[in-house]
Structures are given as C-alpha cells and as structure tokens.
Amino acid sequence: MFTGIIESVGKVKSMQPTGGDIRLTIESNDLDFSDVKLGDSIASNGICLTVVEFGSNHYSVDVSRETIARTALETLKPGHIVNLEKAMLPTTRFGGHIVAGHVDGVGVVSKIQQDARSIYIEIEIPQELAHYTATKGSITIDGISLTTNLVRDNIVSLNIIPHTAQVTNIAKHWLVGNKVNIEVDIVARYLERLLNKSQTGGMNAPSPQSQITEAFLADNGFMK
Incomplete structure (x- = not known):
C-alpha cells in the first residue's frame, strides 16, 4: 500500500527482455535504500513492483506481460525519469490518499499550459474509468496523488504546483501526447x-x- 507522495525520482538504467518479460533496473541517488530488502514493494511510476535485486543506489524488478500490457511501462527508455515510493509503514504520515499501486489504465496528456506559478494539465483517461473520478476528488497519475480540478466526460484537469513539478517526473516527461499510468480512487x-x-x-x-x-x-x- 502507498500514499501517492513521491519519495524521490529515479532513472531507468536498463530494460532487459527476459523470456518474454522484462527485467527493469532503476537507479536513484536520492531514495533511501538502507531498509530495502528482497521482496519489498516499490511503486515505480505508480506500478507496485517487487524488488528481486538491489544495491546501494539501484534496484531491479521483473515485469510480467500482464503489467506491460496494462501500463505505460513499455514507453520507458533508459534515462527516463520515474517516480518512486516505497511501501508505506503503519507509522507513515498519510499525506496523500490510499494507493494500491495497481494501475487501472493508461491516460494521455492532452493539454499543458502555464497558469500563474502552477502548470495546468489535462489528461484524457480511458472512458471506462471516467465514472470513478470526481471533481475535487483524488486520482493517482504516474504514482502521484493528485486532486482533480474538474472532470469533463473523460478529461481530467489538474493544477500542478511548482514543488510537485520539481520533485516528480512531471517537468521532464509530461508532454502533450505522452502516456501516463492511471489508478482511480480505490x-x-x-x-x-x-x-x-x-x-x-x-x-x-x-x-x-x-x-x-x-x-x-x-x-x-x-x-x-
């Protein structure tokens, strides 16, 4: 279980095809690896993945064909920035909302414009997920817990404050036409x-x- 509050960003180090699946390795100099163990869950761009190998500044996960088919993971390339969050502890401050790390579908960034100091963004989500969203409700996009401004049919609008843009992959990888992982409010x-x-x-x-x-x-x- 996660909160959608991103702990750090990482960089895709490699994506190695392995028997039809993918061995994904992500490195980060900012994520605290001191308590990471084999079998731990780390949300990587909102996808709950199991650590199968790790070092002082990286971890590897195996990604099944099911996960590849249902997420935007296949659009990642070495060097891409991803949002990271370790599974929450019972003592964790609950700053976001309940996030399972089970991606419901893939959305597409359809509009980006500056709005004072924040960034106004519109995301087109799958039609079958639209009825799970609500104006001023919670939604998880690429693992980030966000509050919707407005839901119009299957278009979700958001305002991203400067801090959120800086500590996530939004500033570098949310471009019009790019795919993002969507998890609706459980x-x-x-x-x-x-x-x-x-x-x-x-x-x-x-x-x-x-x-x-x-x-x-x-x-x-x-x-x-």
Missing part, C-alpha cells in the same frame, strides 16, 4: 461493488450500470 471502486451487490442481491449476479456518479458522491459526503 474507495470509488469498493463503493460501486457494494452498491451493485445491494441492488442485485449477490456478488455473482450481473453488474448493472454503475451508480457511482458525481451527484452520488456529493450527496453522501465524499465531496464538498
């Missing part, structure tokens, strides 16, 4: 599941059209 997913169960009378019945809307979230105290 609370919205469970709300939908529970609501569908109550309406259909069981977990195995066919799911009706989602009832999770912006109005529903507002009426039930999830939005101001």
Whole structure:
C-alpha cells in the first residue's frame, strides 16, 4: 500500500527482455535504500513492483506481460525519469490518499499550459474509468496523488504546483501526447461493488450500470 507522495525520482538504467518479460533496473541517488530488502514493494511510476535485486543506489524488478500490457511501462527508455515510493509503514504520515499501486489504465496528456506559478494539465483517461473520478476528488497519475480540478466526460484537469513539478517526473516527461499510468480512487471502486451487490442481491449476479456518479458522491459526503 502507498500514499501517492513521491519519495524521490529515479532513472531507468536498463530494460532487459527476459523470456518474454522484462527485467527493469532503476537507479536513484536520492531514495533511501538502507531498509530495502528482497521482496519489498516499490511503486515505480505508480506500478507496485517487487524488488528481486538491489544495491546501494539501484534496484531491479521483473515485469510480467500482464503489467506491460496494462501500463505505460513499455514507453520507458533508459534515462527516463520515474517516480518512486516505497511501501508505506503503519507509522507513515498519510499525506496523500490510499494507493494500491495497481494501475487501472493508461491516460494521455492532452493539454499543458502555464497558469500563474502552477502548470495546468489535462489528461484524457480511458472512458471506462471516467465514472470513478470526481471533481475535487483524488486520482493517482504516474504514482502521484493528485486532486482533480474538474472532470469533463473523460478529461481530467489538474493544477500542478511548482514543488510537485520539481520533485516528480512531471517537468521532464509530461508532454502533450505522452502516456501516463492511471489508478482511480480505490474507495470509488469498493463503493460501486457494494452498491451493485445491494441492488442485485449477490456478488455473482450481473453488474448493472454503475451508480457511482458525481451527484452520488456529493450527496453522501465524499465531496464538498
């Protein structure tokens, strides 16, 4: 489990094809490796990956074909900057929101412009994920916990403050047309599941059209 508060950035050192999968190695001089162990989880651009080898300033993970197919990982190249967050501890300050590190889909940066000292960005997300998002709600993009300005159909708009841009990969790798990893708010997913169960009378019945809307979230105290 993660919070979406990026601890440091790293650089892709290598992407080695291995029997149809990929062995990804990321190096970082800023991430604290003192407590890293084999089998630990590190969110890399929002993807929860398992450490299979590490050193004083790098770690390696094996990436399955399923993960490659469902994320923007295949767009990475050696030298690309990625956002890093180690799994949270019970004593961790919870500064973001609940992030599982399970990417739901891939979005595309569709607009970037300066807005005073912040950066205004629009992201086009998959249509099937749009109903899990809400204006002033939480969304994870490339592992970063962000608050949406507005959700318009399947376009999510954001304002990125200078600090966030500087300590993540946004300033260097979020360009119009670039792909980014999207994880919707896990609370919205469970709300939908529970609501569908109550309406259909069981977990195995066919799911009706989602009832999770912006109005529903507002009426039930999830939005101001």
